[in-house]
Amino acid sequence: MFYGWGAQLIFQQPIPLLAAANTEEGYDKAIVGALVITAAIIFVFSIILGEICTRFGLPSVLADLTTGVLLGSSVLGLLIFSQSGGEANGLLIKFLEFTTGTSSTVAQEAYKFQMEEYIDESANIGLLALLFTTGLESNLRDLIRVGSQAATVALTGVVLPFTLGTLVLIKIFGVATIPAVFAGAALTATSIGITAKVLKDIGRLQSDEGQIIIGAAILDDILGIVVLAVVLSLVKTGEVEIISIFYLIASAIAFVLVAVVLNRVFGSLFVSIIDRLSNPAALMLLALVFLNTFALSASAIGLEAILGAFAAGLVLGETKFQEKLEQLFRPFVYVYTTIFFVTIGAKVDLSVLNPAIPENRQGLIIAACLIAIAIFGKVVAGFAAISKEPINRLAIGFGMIPRGEVGLVFAGLGAASGVLSNSLDAAIIIMVIATTLVAPLLLRISFSENSALKTQESE
Amino acid sequence: MFYGWGAQLIFQQPIPLLAAANTEEGYDKAIVGALVITAAIIFVFSIILGEICTRFGLPSVLADLTTGVLLGSSVLGLLIFSQSGGEANGLLIKFLEFTTGTSSTVAQEAYKFQMEEYIDESANIGLLALLFTTGLESNLRDLIRVGSQAATVALTGVVLPFTLGTLVLIKIFGVATIPAVFAGAALTATSIGITAKVLKDIGRLQSDEGQIIIGAAILDDILGIVVLAVVLSLVKTGEVEIISIFYLIASAIAFVLVAVVLNRVFGSLFVSIIDRLSNPAALMLLALVFLNTFALSASAIGLEAILGAFAAGLVLGETKFQEKLEQLFRPFVYVYTTIFFVTIGAKVDLSVLNPAIPENRQGLIIAACLIAIAIFGKVVAGFAAISKEPINRLAIGFGMIPRGEVGLVFAGLGAASGVLSNSLDAAIIIMVIATTLVAPLLLRISFSENSALKTQESE
Numbered sequence: 001m002f003y004g005w006g007a008q009l010i011f012q013q014p015i016p017l018l019a020a021a022n023t024e025e026g027y028d029k030a031i032v033g034a035l036v037i038t039a040a041i042i043f044v045f046s047i048i049l050g051e052i053c054t055r056f057g058l059p060s061v062l063a064d065l066t067t068g069v070l071l072g073s074s075v076l077g078l079l080i081f082s083q084s085g086g087e088a089n090g091l092l093i094k095f096l097e098f099t100t101g102t103s104s105t106v107a108q109e110a111y112k113f114q115m116e117e118y119i120d121e122s123a124n125i126g127l128l129a130l131l132f133t134t135g136l137e138s139n140l141r142d143l144i145r146v147g148s149q150a151a152t153v154a155l156t157g158v159v160l161p162f163t164l165g166t167l168v169l170i171k172i173f174g175v176a177t178i179p180a181v182f183a184g185a186a187l188t189a190t191s192i193g194i195t196a197k198v199l200k201d202i203g204r205l206q207s208d209e210g211q212i213i214i215g216a217a218i219l220d221d222i223l224g225i226v227v228l229a230v231v232l233s234l235v236k237t238g239e240v241e242i243i244s245i246f247y248l249i250a251s252a253i254a255f256v257l258v259a260v261v262l263n264r265v266f267g268s269l270f271v272s273i274i275d276r277l278s279n280p281a282a283l284m285l286l287a288l289v290f291l292n293t294f295a296l297s298a299s300a301i302g303l304e305a306i307l308g309a310f311a312a313g314l315v316l317g318e319t320k321f322q323e324k325l326e327q328l329f330r331p332f333v334y335v336y337t338t339i340f341f342v343t344i345g346a347k348v349d350l351s352v353l354n355p356a357i358p359e360n361r362q363g364l365i366i367a368a369c370l371i372a373i374a375i376f377g378k379v380v381a382g383f384a385a386i387s388k389e390p391i392n393r394l395a396i397g398f399g400m401i402p403r404g405e406v407g408l409v410f411a412g413l414g415a416a417s418g419v420l421s422n423s424l425d426a427a428i429i430i431m432v433i434a435t436t437l438v439a440p441l442l443l444r445i446s447f448s449e450n451s452a453l454k455t456q457e458s459e
Numbered sequence: 460m461f462y463g464w465g466a467q468l469i470f471q472q473p474i475p476l477l478a479a480a481n482t483e484e485g486y487d488k489a490i491v492g493a494l495v496i497t498a499a500i501i502f503v504f505s506i507i508l509g510e511i512c513t514r515f516g517l518p519s520v521l522a523d524l525t526t527g528v529l530l531g532s533s534v535l536g537l538l539i540f541s542q543s544g545g546e547a548n549g550l551l552i553k554f555l556e557f558t559t560g561t562s563s564t565v566a567q568e569a570y571k572f573q574m575e576e577y578i579d580e581s582a583n584i585g586l587l588a589l590l591f592t593t594g595l596e597s598n599l600r601d602l603i604r605v606g607s608q609a610a611t612v613a614l615t616g617v618v619l620p621f622t623l624g625t626l627v628l629i630k631i632f633g634v635a636t637i638p639a640v641f642a643g644a645a646l647t648a649t650s651i652g653i654t655a656k657v658l659k660d661i662g663r664l665q666s667d668e669g670q671i672i673i674g675a676a677i678l679d680d681i682l683g684i685v686v687l688a689v690v691l692s693l694v695k696t697g698e699v700e701i702i703s704i705f706y707l708i709a710s711a712i713a714f715v716l717v718a719v720v721l722n723r724v725f726g727s728l729f730v731s732i733i734d735r736l737s738n739p740a741a742l743m744l745l746a747l748v749f750l751n752t753f754a755l756s757a758s759a760i761g762l763e764a765i766l767g768a769f770a771a772g773l774v775l776g777e778t779k780f781q782e783k784l785e786q787l788f789r790p791f792v793y794v795y796t797t798i799f800f801v802t803i804g805a806k807v808d809l810s811v812l813n814p815a816i817p818e819n820r821q822g823l824i825i826a827a828c829l830i831a832i833a834i835f836g837k838v839v840a841g842f843a844a845i846s847k848e849p850i851n852r853l854a855i856g857f858g859m860i861p862r863g864e865v866g867l868v869f870a871g872l873g874a875a876s877g878v879l880s881n882s883l884d885a886a887i888i889i890m891v892i893a894t895t896l897v898a899p900l901l902l903r904i905s906f907s908e909n910s911a912l913k914t915q916e917s918e
Contacts, residue, residue, distance in 0.1 A: 292496075335747065
């Protein structure tokens, strides 16, 4: 979507770095070409791998992540970001030279420029669209219905992996506090989308266990995004002061609570405005105004804009326009969130996990530990469920395991903030992939009628 | 949609111009804030004015244009582009300082940066989305059915206003050749959307006249975009050589013809791929790959990427996925095309049309001439319709008058290329507004059963 006039307009500005390149004929055209080619490559690979994943019943987020790894510096070298290093694939540059008729130097510069300016920016739009739609899909009424049962599961599933992960990283592996906290935070996530899909597939979405899982996953999203907002603010200031942590936690919780409590006020304000309007574009535009207002408010009190995007989604998800809004934002999610996940994959330096190199072994051990903590923490959380009836607590725990796209948000933001080392970043991604792959399988087994686990649980 | 991480990542690059500002605390946050505020202002005004236009039966494109004029340097000063000059509204900067806690200098720089980088880039995405969906909505089968009848109308409606407009500007007003050609080209457009809506409202879409109007408008779009591609290439090279004009016209026509003729091949290739895929995101992503491939091909033979976007829309509009694609691209059109039209309005310097200043009078006379030629050319085109049955030729002519969004594409690109003077740019916009306002009225009158015009025509 990003070829065109923008490039030309940018170069009418007096940016010294670019002025030199600008005088070269064909630079504008090369940027347009690079954008068109890069976007087409991302989408083609995402379509092919997405199809393979869909056929095997795997979540499509894995397809996009794998697309990124394949296209990134580790394998094909078609998506190279300056922060992750490496050279762009020679064939790609040659193709760009051929199609736009420019020199190799111009083609290379144009390629770099569009990667930093347009592809990265699209990834960030994808992140916001993802958090807004996550909020939209998080049904607060469902949450309130199973609230008390789900609350202990969600709280245990956030506190246990976070504490365990952070402590193990600091005490055993000697990781510095802030990156350790960040990795710990990534362990708290639960991907509601992946679990809901598996539960639906096996017809257990409406079961007691299914409802507790979904309720806990929604609460988990809320807690996770609060944790993320707090951790990101810590990264920015670079200090871990008890007072500022308290302030951040309090303001993040207050922000979400105000959004949830004033939900009816905001929601009915939104509905009454839209009901009076006959312009078909108004719903989309007003939703964006809401999103912007919430993001600005979050930012004004020292939190992250993404927390505002999520809260706006939560509020609008309770109105009668929920379905329509999901439909309107879906194309943005298809396009921009694909780019977001692909860029996360592309920025992972897989070579740091090559076991043949001795220095890498610690990274691999860290990855294994994170996976173990990720699974253990959520399984224990399942047993924390409050219920008078006999329920399948193991299934609840398994249902909370997949980190999916929410875990990737942590990994992506951690890498972008520069706080995670390459090996810790790669270890988090491996943890996300492993939990996302293993959870649907475990969930199916634990729910299968004849399973020994199930029988044992129900008795 | 454009606050966030992008801004931060950009500043990790060594761009000297920005390095100074970067060191100032709060610059990143101020950019995020400026984007959020600017986008919210655009959408709120667009919603309010859009509602007013919808209530009065006026096309919403006028609302967005007026929003731009109101927000631009001419009135409120909330949307200021460096190319159009002027200072940003002091209150806006104060609000930005307040919400992000930065200094006035930082707030001002952040505001300028986001206007050039994000708002302008969004406008360009809007242009591509608009041309792609225009292609999608142009039904080639309809065109072929009324082709012979519509062809004379379309050709006359393109050739007559173009020639007359260009000649009058050069010979009478002494305008240079290239801007005169550009303004002439802007006179060729017909907005299919506006006319189709009016015809539908008065129940005449399926009448003979309605079908000829729609057929001619589609053909007019194709001819108009070919003319635009040729004119833009002329602007770039800055020369008007007969050989290069012939080459450009031939290649532009060939490009669209190849797309139309190979339409079945491309279309069934697209359909057979999508039919094999089960991933719900595949349709959107593959459509973008098609769009990108067409845009790159157009660019590779020296034409404009927008011609490729339009041709891709034409081809995919003939497949069974037309409706689904329109639905998927609609949110992009709502968001980005709104920004595109608003920025066109914001870039218009209305002060050049103030009749109190003597130097401005020529601009006003030019605007009046353009309006006269725009109406006259299309009315004559109506009488060029070939039909054995008695038809309402005046209604056909009136139906072709509104330039609407297509005329604005010309005005926007003309202003961006820097070839149009402020007064000529403003004159084109005035012409677009006038024709868009007057056409629905004339069309209703000419079709009204008891109208003298209609009786006269049918006899």
